[in-house]
Amino acid sequence: MREAIISFPMFGENFAINPPYCISIGNFCIYFYGIIIACGLLLGITYGIRNARRIGIEPDDLYDLIIWGVIAAIICARAYYVIFNWSAYAANPAKIFAIRDGGLAIYGGIIGAIAALWLRCRMKKWEIFPALDIMSFGLFIGQAIGRWGNFFNREAFGYETDIFCRMGLTLNGSTMYVHPTFLYECLWNVIGFVAMHFYSKRHHRYKGQFFLLYIGWYGLGRAMIEGLRTDSLWLIPDVIRVSQLLAAITFALALVLLIVNYCRVKAGKAPIFGKSLTTETAEEAAEVLTAETAEETLTENEATAPETEDVENIETETQE
Secondary structure: OOOOEEEOHHHOOOOEEOOOOEEEEOOEEEEHHHHHHHHHHHHHHHHHHHHHHHHOOOHHHHHHHHHHHHHHHHHHHHHHHHHOOHHHOOOOHHHHHOHHHOOOOHHHHHHHHHHHHHHHHHHHOOOHHHHHHHHHHHHHHHHHHHHHHHHHHOOOOEOEOOOOOOEEEEEOOEEEEEOOHHHHHHHHHHHHHHHHHHHHOOOOOEEOHHHHHHHHHHHHHHHHHHOOEOOOOEEEOOOEEHHHHHHHHHHHHHHHHHHHHHHHHHOOOOOOOOEEOOHHHHHHHHHHHHHHHHHHHHHHHHHHHHHHHHHHHHHHHHHO
């Protein structure tokens, strides 16, 4: 489907585009899918570095964890896809290493990143929960942007539909209208990121809180959206989708833990997942926020300073 013309009737019957799926340099192709995934990763890392101290982790430590997490995420994303799609690789195992042909599963990547963070934190005797928290923000960003790689590849779409926001795929003169599930998931992640970003500035109660919010929000959205897709990995063919089942389980587990932790923290008890913020940690987070606010105020004052000086000069001249 990579050559299909894309249309969205909600923008008009004549709206159609045919974006290339790669940049060709001789016989070598650089796929937009990879470029977009890399952009999402870099933006997620940038956000993490800028907000690390506010969440409770040093930027230098985060660099270390990023290296481990990214490598593990790629390996496990591929392994997850291959394991649950083994019939496509059994006859030719060498294809397992042909990542350029596609086949990375986000849940495998998340599992791999968490495992790598846990291992590295154990080795360094660091706390795992702040690392999981800051990773969650980066995952929201990376997944929201990365889903547009599916758009360029004309993949990860849903069943045929006549919904108002349907996407048309035209190939060899034949058009089918499908659910743009890549777009659904992108918007779901954007909403989750924006909400959690602002929530984190005032309601950081315990370490591990934002990780629970992430897996709960993403799990709920993925459980719904996965049911619309036509390219799911199946645990039991035509009965149970792997990612949909995992999403439903993670959502239910996160919801229970969030509710229990909320009740325990409100009652002055330690959460059963994560660690309570100490007074020192809360004060440090407040200092970071205060410093950011002061910097913004200073910038605004510098911008208006010339105007103030002009007014003072006029008043002096009038008095003279």
